[in-house]
Amino acid sequence: MAGKTKPKNGMNGKTNGINHCYQNGQNLQNTPLKDTFIETFEETPLSTAILTYLGYAVLVVIGHIRDFLRSLGIEKIKSCTEPKLQGYVSLYQSWESFYTRNLYRRIRDCWNRPICSVAGAEMDMLERVSPDNGWNFELTGKKQHVLNFGSYNYLGFAENKGPCADAVEKSTMKYGVGCCGSRQELGYLEIHKQLDELVAKFLGVEAAATFPMGFATNSMNMPSIVGKGCLILSDELNHSSLVLGSRLSGASIKTFRHNDMEDLENKLKNAVVFGQPRTHRPWKKILIVVEGVYSMEGSIVRLPEVVALKKKYKAYVYLDEAHSVGAMGPHGRGIVDYFGIDPKDIDIMMGTFTKSFGAAGGYIGGSKALINHLKLQSHGSIYSCTMAPPVTQQIISSMSIIMGADGTNEGQKRVQQLKWNTRYFRRRLHDMGFIIYGNKDSPVIPLLIFMPSKIAALGRECLKRGLGIVVVGFPATPIIESRARFCLSAAHNKEMLDKALGIINEVGDMLSLKYSRTIPPSFSEKDVELLLVVLNVMLMMYLKRMTVVTRPVLASPHCVQATLVL
Secondary structure, X not given: OEOOOOOOOHHHOOOOOOOOOEEOOEEOOOOOHHHOOEEEXXXXXXXXXXXHHHHHHHHHHHHHHHXXXXXXXXXXXXXXXXXXXXXXXXXXXXXXXXXXXXXXXXXXXXXXXXXXXOOOOEEEEEEEEOOOOOOOOEEEEEEEEEEEOOOOOOOOOOOOOOHHHHHHHHHHHHHOOOOOOEOOOOOOOHHHHHHHHHHHHHHOOOEEEEEOOHHHHHHXXXXXXXOOOOEEEEEOOOXXXXXXXXXXXXXXXXXXXXXXHHHHHHHHHHHHHHOOOOOOOOOOOEEEEEEOEOOXXXXXXXXXXXXXXXXXXXXXXXXXXXXXXXXXXXXXXXXHHHHOOOHHHOOEEEEEOOOOOOOOOEEEEEOHHHHHHHHHHOHHHHOOEOOOHHHHHHHHHHHHHHHOOOOEOHHHHHHHHHHHHHHHXXXXXXHHOOOEOEEOOOOEEEEEOOOHHHHHHHHHHHHHOOEEOEEEOOOOOOOOOOEEEEEOOOOOOHXXXXXXXXXXXXXXXXXXXXXXXXXXXXXXXXXXOOOOOEEEEOOHHHHOOOOEEEEXXXXXXXXXXXXXXX
């Protein structure tokens, strides 16, 4: 399950492991592979795959029968339907409409659940019931307090109190809640400039530009980077924002198998040797597009090998760190930090603020020439309003904490806590006998469910026991790979993790979800060092207000290091 790349793994066609050893910023070529990069994709059992296909087939047949009965007026039509106009084809009716009406609707209570509190480690959900099997919902007025294992709150900055919330409140009073203008039309404030410079410093790049929406950061900027006559080589599991941005660019697009470096190199070779179709002219640019952490698989891009191929074939790399920035690496700076790669080797570094930073929006970092080009040419800069000042301040405050610029090691503590939580939770799920996808250090943890009936059953039974999770099925995943997706947070403590694991274990036994037939991978959370909060302050008078133990710092006689008594 670890080590050199394995052949395609049965039904799911994925690969395991990595060819080179990198971990947490260090080159570990002389360390055994099993101790460094561990990634698992156990194949779908054949009998389970067959039963899953049959389950969907039965649902589709029943759906067609019910649609036929509705057309005859025997069954009442409760959905929004398109009026039939003579001589016109359907405007929006499609397979998606059929799927929503007959399959998704039956288990719609598992999604779009309204919450009425901060989406932190725990949250309050509004109870709702459906009197007509999922067509409509009614709120009962009751609340349910649950553990939150579904939000992308990786570092726990989704908070309504603390230094970030206090700074956001002050920013709101100073700047208001909106700018009502684009970057080029009086919407670019001092606070936006401060954020751009801080992001560039955090990433270790020359410059950065920020945008108010993470999805649009990809879809609106990629057309400004590549166009007709260019080639995009895209991982087959890239996010839909990358897919849309690639299509809008007008460039030619080819996909390579997920994390398969041999397939990527073959496509690079063919692109260099044969050039463009028909004319065989050289491609103007070749852009390799990958993600840091793949949010449905929990896998990590094999970035050292991608960079090696980029240099070998003189291509460019576009790295989407939406799920990895803040959550990965010894300093929380993403996959580049995790592998110890020079940020200059990544041509375009993209990420979002919606996960680890508890905010909204996205960024692109790179050379000054690239960022100046995007500021002038990108639709994301020209046509959209700039980020709301309170959101901007939330990012500045949380990023400063991660960097240690607030004078504490709170950010480092959260990064380490997330890493410990991730390994502990993954290891326990493996030991219980579940099929778990992804890398041992990925905070996204998919648990395979397979059968459509079990998607709803798992979500409902966990909710009954006080655990809020995300369940995902076709078409968001391959038809035989429905799954629950747990997102770990630094805000989770061990008691919360153990409670969630107990619920999952109980429901897993009830629904017979323990499909794994392989030996669990060998890794542990014990080598992750958890930290106490350490505060460096400049003024002795500030220390008098706290109960502290002090000792002088040798580097400066005017500073002291104060360890809070916890």
